[in-house]
Amino acid sequence: MDCTDVVASSGSMIVISNRLPFVLQRNKDGKLVRKASAGGLVTAVAPVVINGNGFWVGWPGIHLTDPNEPIPESDPGDITPTAGLKSDKVIPVQINPSIFDSYYNGCCNATFWPLFHSMPDRASFKGEHWKNYVTANKEFAECTLKALRQLPKTTGEVPLVWVHDYHLMLAANWIRQYAEEENISCKLGFFLHIPFPPWDIFRLFPWSDEILQGMLACDMVGFHITDYCLNFVDCCQRNLGCRVDRKNLLVEHGGRSVRVRPLPIGIPFERFVELAEKAPKLISTNQKIILGVDRLDYTKGLVHRLLAFEKLLEKHPEHLEKVSLLQISVPSRTDVKEYQELKEEMDQLVGRINGRFTTPNWSPIRYIYGCVSQDELAAFYRDSAVGLVTPLRDGMNLVAKEFVACQINIPPGVLIVSPFAGAGETMHEALICNPYEIDDASEVIHRALTMPEDERILRMNYLRRREKLNDVNYWTKSFLSAMGSLQTQEDHDDIG
Numbered sequence: 001m002d003c004t005d006v007v008a009s010s011g012s013m014i015v016i017s018n019r020l021p022f023v024l025q026r027n028k029d030g031k032l033v034r035k036a037s038a039g040g041l042v043t044a045v046a047p048v049v050i051n052g053n054g055f056w057v058g059w060p061g062i063h064l065t066d067p068n069e070p071i072p073e074s075d076p077g078d079i080t081p082t083a084g085l086k087s088d089k090v091i092p093v094q095i096n097p098s099i100f101d102s103y104y105n106g107c108c109n110a111t112f113w114p115l116f117h118s119m120p121d122r123a124s125f126k127g128e129h130w131k132n133y134v135t136a137n138k139e140f141a142e143c144t145l146k147a148l149r150q151l152p153k154t155t156g157e158v159p160l161v162w163v164h165d166y167h168l169m170l171a172a173n174w175i176r177q178y179a180e181e182e183n184i185s186c187k188l189g190f191f192l193h194i195p196f197p198p199w200d201i202f203r204l205f206p207w208s209d210e211i212l213q214g215m216l217a218c219d220m221v222g223f224h225i226t227d228y229c230l231n232f233v234d235c236c237q238r239n240l241g242c243r244v245d246r247k248n249l250l251v252e253h254g255g256r257s258v259r260v261r262p263l264p265i266g267i268p269f270e271r272f273v274e275l276a277e278k279a280p281k282l283i284s285t286n287q288k289i290i291l292g293v294d295r296l297d298y299t300k301g302l303v304h305r306l307l308a309f310e311k312l313l314e315k316h317p318e319h320l321e322k323v324s325l326l327q328i329s330v331p332s333r334t335d336v337k338e339y340q341e342l343k344e345e346m347d348q349l350v351g352r353i354n355g356r357f358t359t360p361n362w363s364p365i366r367y368i369y370g371c372v373s374q375d376e377l378a379a380f381y382r383d384s385a386v387g388l389v390t391p392l393r394d395g396m397n398l399v400a401k402e403f404v405a406c407q408i409n410i411p412p413g414v415l416i417v418s419p420f421a422g423a424g425e426t427m428h429e430a431l432i433c434n435p436y437e438i439d440d441a442s443e444v445i446h447r448a449l450t451m452p453e454d455e456r457i458l459r460m461n462y463l464r465r466r467e468k469l470n471d472v473n474y475w476t477k478s479f480l481s482a483m484g485s486l487q488t489q490e491d492h493d494d495i496g
């Protein structure tokens with residue numbers, strides 16, 4: 001069963017996320033058009049919204065000057081998962097551009113992103129950004145109320161509001177308050193896609209109590225792994241003095257018991273297998289590729305990775321002219337100084353390492369600064385000998401999962417994962433590599449390159465089996481189940 005036949009039981013689902021599941025753009029005639037997103041999350045969640053006649057609330061990716069300008073319907077030929085999401089089921093959040101900039105680039109990306117990844121020295125704490133974060137969250141909450149008001153009031157049906165990620169940690173507070181004022185019942189759930197940091201990091205944020213109160217306005221709060229759940233529970237106890245139950249992951253707040261749950265996200269496994277089966281051959285069979293795929297972000301450990309690879313070539317010259325590192329770095333937040341500096345550092349490092357080891361027939365690093373198509377990505381995943389996923393800190397990391405899904409060749413390659421990614425906690429048969437320990441990291445890569453075939457097969461079989469079972473549809477159903485809201489279309493029809 002996939003999510004095409006799942007609806008949230010006894011009520012519709014409203015998803016609220018910073019971005020809508022598609023972006024709006026203007027075509028050359030100035031008309032608004034939808035540009036679909038093919039991400040796994042959208043693929044899994046959109047059918048649940050559509051089946052249950054729910055709503056999606058989010059920023060449309062463009063500042064609209066006329067708030068009454070209609071949202072376009074999807075193209076007739078659109079086959080993406082959001083094609084069935086009618087424009088009247090989409091609530092675009094409009095926020096004044098300068099407030100949005102301060103909320104998004106300021107508070108979300110310059111404060112919460114580094115802080116929650118346990119890099120407080122990179123975080124800026126500005127009262128102005130926080131003020132605009134509050135304003136923006138309130139706006140998202142008001143738009144959610146618009147959606148709640150439009151749902152038919154059927155006896156016994158309680159709609160489910162699913163709030164996503166660090167952009168919207170306060171929104172549930174107002175949604176609960178406004179809904180109570182208007183006598184609308186709803187269940188509120190939250191999922192954080194990035195890590196939740198330990199208390200000693202979290203408390204550096206001057207308004208940390210407000211964040212916890214915002215999240216605790218939900219009935220259930222989900223994180224990728226148990227460690228993040230425990231960090232959150234700990235913060236609730238130490239910041240707010242809440243009574244907590246660590247064994248059952250419960251936090252008492254405002255006379256309610258809030259459930260905290262580890263819900264590790266998965267990928268659309270079968271879609272990646274199909275992509276891998278059809279993908280072109282882009283890597284010739286006589287080369288061994290170590291693959292890295294990341295947004296160009298300081299959390300992803302890219303500099304450490306290049307240094308570990310350099311150390312490998314230094315200590316194990318048998319790999320010279322036989323092994324290359326293919327690093328795909330997708331441009332991200334390019335108008336931010338820190339990201340520009342990281343790009344410079346990477347360019348220089350790639351140049352230095354290639355200058356040091358390149359021979360007339362071979363270059364050690366192939367560096368793509370840009371995005372590749374999904375077909376190309378699947379080809380790289382399938383034909384690489386090693387998947388190198390070594391973030392300094394990462395909520396989960398989907399690349400690790402996509403890599404194993406595409407490893408359909410026999411014998412397969414080897415996955416290397418950092419213990420500081422959620423994926424490192426759950427993908428037990430991968431080789432674990434501490435990216436900070438450059439020397440040891442180079443040895444782990446060497447071990448992966450020289451691993452016997454039978455061990456590779458055994459490890460990859462286990463990894464693939466787990467990801468196939470725990471795919472993104474399973475994640476969506478686990479969320480609904482944790483909310484007490486899981487039902488199939490069949491059950492729904494029976495009741496109806």
Ligand code: GDG
Nearest residue numbers: 193265293330370371372373374377394395396397398399
């Ligand atoms: C956040 C959390 C958590 C990358 N390059 C290309 C490309 N990609 C796609 C991958 C993958 C996605 O981007 C990256 O996902 P990650 O999980 O690695 O990282 P974040 O974007 O930081 O996501 C993270 C996630 O939320 C989900 O909860 O796992 O920890 O930080 O899907 O395939 N796709 C294409 N071309 C590329 O060049 N087509």
